[in-house]
Amino acid sequence: MVQQGWQQSSYCSEGNACVNVSADAEGIYLRESSAPEVTLRAARHPFRVLLLQLKEGVIDG
Incomplete structure (x- = not known):
């Protein structure tokens, strides 16, 4: 497991959640x-596939 670096969502506010x-x-x-x-x-x-289905509303996320 060699990740290139962690990215954080731009929707994340300050904090640890x-x-x-x-x-x-x-x-x-x-x-x-x-x-x-x-x-x-x-x-x-x-x-x-999971992300595409979430975006299309196939899966209620």
């Missing part, structure tokens, strides 16, 4: 800023 995202050749990584020691890994294609 933000989602951070990172990516490398192995996949997409997510963590919460208040608990950065816990990381969730998702494969690229399924994560892309």
